[in-house]
Amino acid sequence: MLSTLEVVTTVVVGVMVGVEFAVAFVMNPILNALPEESGQQGHAHGGRMLGAVMPVWYIGSLVLVGVWAVAARSHDGTGLVVTAGALLVLSVVMSILLLVPINNRNKTWTPENRPADWKQQLNRWLRWHYVRLAVIIAAFALLVTALV
DSSP states (O other): OHHHHHHHHHHHHHHHHHEEEHIIIIIIIHHSSSSSSHHHHHHHHHHHHHHHHHHHHHHHHHHHHHHHHHTTTSSTTHHHHHHHHHHHHHHHHIIIIIHHHHHHHHTTOOOOOOTTTTHHHHHHHHHHHHHHHHHHHHHHHHHHHHHH
């Protein structure tokens, strides 16, 4: 049972990392290359869609890592799992304090109501996203190390 939990947790966190990596290095460059109106609308739609899914994914990943840490408390590698959990907590806190406020504004913007500094706000979101991505990649790497 513990092996299944370890694999499921690692896969769930790994896919989350992949999605966030794709947002940073695939979707954002594509959206930014579109004409201004289309790009802004794409960012807003992405903010609505991923803004609904990612909180469940981040919290679910954190819960899975917590269950793994408790279930494996007497096994080798538990310190790595706990550290990964701490990094996921950091990513959730970063999301709530730094990224979600920008995303909540972005997802309501249209070409008619967007603020003059909308590009600067999206660039600020992306810079914080890069930091959060590094944090969750580190958490994933720790989970993989604990798994093997």
